[in-house]
Amino acid sequence: AQRVTQPEKLLSVFKGAPVELKCNYSYSGSPELFWYVQYSRQRLQLLLRHISRESIKGFTADLNKGETSFHLKKPFAQEEDSAMYYCALFPGGTSYGKLTFGQGTILTVHP
């Protein structure tokens, strides 16, 4: 079975500092990886997916199959980036689109 691990429950940085939210996964196949974000008093929403290879709100994430990681990075954090971030995995095949989520990381960006 697949597993997603986000080792940091809490992460604090200052505005303008680089930020990296870690995500490691265990799965023997070729999964699709996602980052979802939940801002305060808002709904959980998709931030980015690795197959899109795009930068959203300045965030990027690269799938490293060798290290089985999908870390989320931003060079200059902003206060509005403060939120709960979830890494999620889709194993492929007939999994009905079901995602396996990590435990989440609460990011706080201080002014």
Next chain:
Amino acid sequence: GAGVSQSPSNKVTEKGKDVELRCDPISGHTALYWYRQSLGQGLEFLIYFQGNSAPDKSGLPSDRFSAERTGGSVSTLTIQRTQQEDSAVYLCASSLASPSGRPYEQYFGPGTRLTVT
């Protein structure tokens, strides 16, 4: 258009009582998912619907949990004989569904916060 809606937004119930949580997906979304968000536990998958059928119930934690979907739209998650460990935020999500099973973006509702006293 309207997003996924859930009701009630908050529910406080006594241990042993039954509760029903409702989800209205985005119109046209054939796939519907229920998740549970507990403090420190992340998002836990409960059940998936494709249309009215539930091909994957693997995440339901016990036989006290059940769910149904009617008309390929509204879904109800029922918890019988609630226990304190059932306290959590229950999230519903909907998406388009492809025959291959590859995931489209899931759109989440605001959740129902359940507190069992």
